[in-house]
Amino acid sequence: MTDFSSLDLLLEGRRVVICAGPGGVGKTTTSAAIAVGLARRGAKVAVVTIDPARRLADALGVQELGNEPRRVDPDLFDAAGFALQGELWAMMLDSKRTFDDLIERLAPSARVRDEVLGNRIYAELSTAVAGSQEFTAIAKLYELDAEGDYDVVVLDTPPSRNTLDFLEAPRRISGFFQGRAIRLFLRPAGFGGRLLGAGTGAVFGLMKRATGIDLLEDLSVFFRSLSGLVEGFVERARHVEALLSDEATAFVIVTSPEHGAVEEATFLQRRLSDGDLALAAVVVNRVHQADELSQDDAQALADLLGGELAQRVQAASADALALERRDHQGLERLRASLNGAPVLTLPRFDDDVHDAAGLAQVAQRLYAPPGEGVGARTLG
Numbered sequence: 001m002t003d004f005s006s007l008d009l010l011l012e013g014r015r016v017v018i019c020a021g022p023g024g025v026g027k028t029t030t031s032a033a034i035a036v037g038l039a040r041r042g043a044k045v046a047v048v049t050i051d052p053a054r055r056l057a058d059a060l061g062v063q064e065l066g067n068e069p070r071r072v073d074p075d076l077f078d079a080a081g082f083a084l085q086g087e088l089w090a091m092m093l094d095s096k097r098t099f100d101d102l103i104e105r106l107a108p109s110a111r112v113r114d115e116v117l118g119n120r121i122y123a124e125l126s127t128a129v130a131g132s133q134e135f136t137a138i139a140k141l142y143e144l145d146a147e148g149d150y151d152v153v154v155l156d157t158p159p160s161r162n163t164l165d166f167l168e169a170p171r172r173i174s175g176f177f178q179g180r181a182i183r184l185f186l187r188p189a190g191f192g193g194r195l196l197g198a199g200t201g202a203v204f205g206l207m208k209r210a211t212g213i214d215l216l217e218d219l220s221v222f223f224r225s226l227s228g229l230v231e232g233f234v235e236r237a238r239h240v241e242a243l244l245s246d247e248a249t250a251f252v253i254v255t256s257p258e259h260g261a262v263e264e265a266t267f268l269q270r271r272l273s274d275g276d277l278a279l280a281a282v283v284v285n286r287v288h289q290a291d292e293l294s295q296d297d298a299q300a301l302a303d304l305l306g307g308e309l310a311q312r313v314q315a316a317s318a319d320a321l322a323l324e325r326r327d328h329q330g331l332e333r334l335r336a337s338l339n340g341a342p343v344l345t346l347p348r349f350d351d352d353v354h355d356a357a358g359l360a361q362v363a364q365r366l367y368a369p370p371g372e373g374v375g376a377r378t379l380g
């Protein structure tokens with residue numbers, strides 16, 4: 001059985017598309033191709049990529065500088081025979097910068113803004129804890145969607161070890177800002193005397209004498225200025241979280257047919273379903289496809305190449321078939337556990353997908369209308 005599904009229908013009416021799934025399976029590639037397909041159909045689309053492969057980043061013209069989407073040169077797609085009726089915009093997420101922007105926007109005054117951004121503790125915190133890509137990716141998505149400049153925003157997600165991290169990120173972040181530790185610091189009486197015992201104070205004092213860095217002062221200034229920001233921040237985190245379950249938001253799970261990836265995709269699907277989050281489709285990328293050699297083919301090969309070479313070709317073909325069979329089994333296992341979610345497959349291409357032509361090829365398969373014949377083939 002070969003059936004066809006198209007992202008055209010599956011993404012209809014969505015303003016936000018989030019590509020999630022295990023690392024290394026082709027999430028960034030798929031996000032970009034999804035955006036290309038929507039732009040092909042006339043939409044003005046922004047894709048937020050995270051750590052794209054170098055060659056793809058170059059092809060899309062996304063750079064680390066900027067942290068805002070830039071229009072991708074439409075000529076690239078014209079040249080690939082895949083003219084975009086709409087507009088494709090792309091950016092590479094700069095996590096730290098996104099977090100800084102957020103602080104800037106939420107700060108009640110320029111003084112507070114400068115105090116926080118210039119603070120040593122903040123610099124550490126924003127890169128280490130709060131500036132996690134999981135949170136900033138969704139924060140950026142929220143911002144782009146709220147500004148309303150695009151018909152659709154497509155988000156690639158960070159290559160985290162845990163696929164679910166980014167779903168939890170907004171709550172973790174607001175939890176942090178509302179948590180016990182930070183409330184202690186924010187108490188009017190201050191923490192200098194009460195929270196930190198005399199011993200700790202002495203350590204800070206020693207450090208100041210040795211290094212000239214007054215961490216205690218930094219800490220106290222930081223938390224004082226931060227207190228004006230907490231409410232706005234927590235509120236924002238709530239909005240960001242709400243966007244995940246907005247009816248105009250759809251998830252696309254990207255995975256591969258390999259065992260571990262299938263497990264993770266299944267797990268993610270359950271988590272989305274438990275959280276009432278909309279799953280538009282599961283894209284299974286890099287599926288091996290092979291054509292079985294018929295008796296006639298084998299004979300023709302032997303005639304053409306002679307015995308030994310023909311045998312080697314046949315062996316290679318058998319290997320490819322074994323891989324296809326393995327992938328097929330992975331796919332069946334996935335399908336059986338997905339409760340009927342639409343599954344689209346993409347073949348493993350000979351070369352990686354790094355330019356407009358490659359993205360066009362992927363987009364074409366994802367969006368092919370039923371029956372067109374080049375659709376994402378579902379092995380079965």
Ligand SMILES: Nc1ncnc2c1ncn2[C@@H]1O[C@H](COP(=O)(O)OP(=O)(O)O)[C@@H](O)[C@H]1O
Nearest residue numbers: 023024025026027028029286347348349352353
């Ligand atoms: N179907 C495919 N066939 C061949 N190469 C692919 C395919 N999908 C992705 N790639 C390549 O695999 C590499 C990793 O893909 P990427 O999208 O960056 O994965 P992820 O974002 O999940 O880490 C890239 O070099 C990409 O071009």
Ligand SMILES: [Mg+2]
Nearest residue numbers: 027028050051
């Ligand atoms: Mg990636």
